Amino acid sequence: MQSQILNFVRISLFTLLQPALLNRMLLRKITHHSSKSVYSQYSTMPKKSKTSKSNPKPTLPETPSGPVTKSKDGGIAIAIHAKPGAKQNAITDVSDEAVGVAIAAPPTDGEANAELLRYLSKVLELKKSEISLDKGSKSREKIIKVTASVSQEDILEKLRREAAG
Structure with missing residues (x-):
């Protein structure tokens, strides 16, 4: 009977603590994977956009400023x-x-x-x-x-x- 009570307590504790344990395990996996992706994302320099100053658009001659x-x-x-x-x-x-x-x-x-x-x-x-x-x-x-x-x-x-x- 004592073993049945112990098993019952184990199962009860497991069912009560299971969501918390699962959440903790999931958080470890997420942070572990996200830290890798963050590191790999910034391990190289980001590329510049195509709208850089090296290729300016040709401008039309401005009209004379004034009144x-x-x-x-x-x-x-x-x-x-x-x-x-x-x-x-x-x-x-x-x-x-x-x-x-x-x-x-x-x-x-x-x-x-x-x-x-x-x-x-x-x-x-x-x-x-x-x-x-x-x-x-x-x-x-x-x-x-x-x-x-x-x-x-x-x-x-x-x-x-x-x-x-």
């Missing part, structure tokens, strides 16, 4: 920093960011925008229908769109000439 740029629809965009309420119309400066334009009209009811378009059409020697306000109707930072067939360089040259006086 006059090509727009997506094929026209020309001019960045303007408007200064309404001046005594007379004038181009104050031509920087890399924008063309500073003093406008002799108050900034109410679109009067300054209309005067800006009239003045720029005169300076650029374009028809009023070939120039329009694209963005910034209520802001000092404006984008003027030119639809005439003129080059960026011509527009920039005329603006600089007017700024010089």
Whole structure:
């Protein structure tokens, strides 16, 4: 009877401890195998990707940076920093960011925008229908769109000439 009790205790302990023992054995196998794979994975240097600097893509010639740029629809965009309420119309400066334009009209009811378009059409020697306000109707930072067939360089040259006086 004593042997039966001992066998029962052994079997009971084995069934109770079996999941823990199995888990421990599995963990040993997993860590043993994973440590091998980690070691073998980094035993050599990783390969560089194909997008290295040794083979750069050819770049297109950049358009001249500055206030006059090509727009997506094929026209020309001019960045303007408007200064309404001046005594007379004038181009104050031509920087890399924008063309500073003093406008002799108050900034109410679109009067300054209309005067800006009239003045720029005169300076650029374009028809009023070939120039329009694209963005910034209520802001000092404006984008003027030119639809005439003129080059960026011509527009920039005329603006600089007017700024010089």
